[in-house]
Amino acid sequence: MSNHAHSEEHSHHFIVPVRYYVGALVSLLILTFITVFVAQFNFGSFNLVVAMAVAVLKAGIVISIFMGLKWDHGFNRVAFLGSLVFLFIFFLFVFSDVLFRSYRSPLEATQINLKSPVIKLEPGEVQEGRH
């Protein structure tokens, strides 16, 4: 009970009103429903775009409200969002390689010679565990 002097410094802590948390929860549940609903239809590559757009929106809600980055210090924001920039660079460099690569090692067919463990499905055979 000796040191109560620090309580002033602590008072800057902002206690987030419950409505933000309830709002985030409800939004996340609705977005989950939307993403599952859209997946029932086949729009081709558009499905991936919708699924990723909804996922990014959900991630934004979790990061800003639940993780409180909306009210946090700018430095923490820079640190975390910086990691996403570096993740993007990771994607960029890997795909700048795989998308434009034409060379395949001749060793792949001989020395390396990886064998697939998959047993070919017979015509008319039903695959196990399909949903």
Add this chain to the structure above:
Amino acid sequence: MTDLNAHKVHEVAHHFANAGHEFDSAKLGMWVFLVTEVLFFGALFVAYAFLRWAYPEMFVEAHHLLDWRMGALNTLILITSSFTMVMAVRSAQVNQRGKTAAYLSATMVCAFGFMVVKFFEYAAKIHHGYLPAKFFTAHAVSEHLHLFFGIYFMMTGLHGIHVVVGIGLILWLLRRNAKGHFYSEFYTPLEMVGLYWHFVDLVWIFLFPLFYLVG
């Protein structure tokens, strides 16, 4: 114990100027840890993107072998648990120790629920022989299907390990909360485990559509 609301006064470590300094330092450390986690999982997301790009028709076949209802159920469980976690922290901020315990317990029930669903999913995959690399013993159209289950078990497995670690951390928080360690002026461990738990939720938000929905 006569006064249930009595709490242990937190002593600020000597190398910090005050409690605010201590809290902010801990929080920066936690965010930096989460940055390493983003890159840790990020490598697997890059691997996923590569495999998907290389074998698109194999991913369509594989997608039918996962039950989206199980994935959706786990999504709802994790979102709810993130809410209860944030409410546990908030309850400590307003000195409601009993509510902190209740919300932490609810979070832990969700975490166990998640692992139970995962157990049934994994059991079915193992039963059918849908396993990574040379352990794959099932019949399939695509000769690359074992690659899907490699990335599936790596990503959901690593995520599952994070959930198990989270359960341990919540147990630790429950114990400290019962001892009266947390109150409006000190709730740093609650806040940090909260950040970790929301990150685990964050990863699942991407895993769910990528594995269960988009085929």
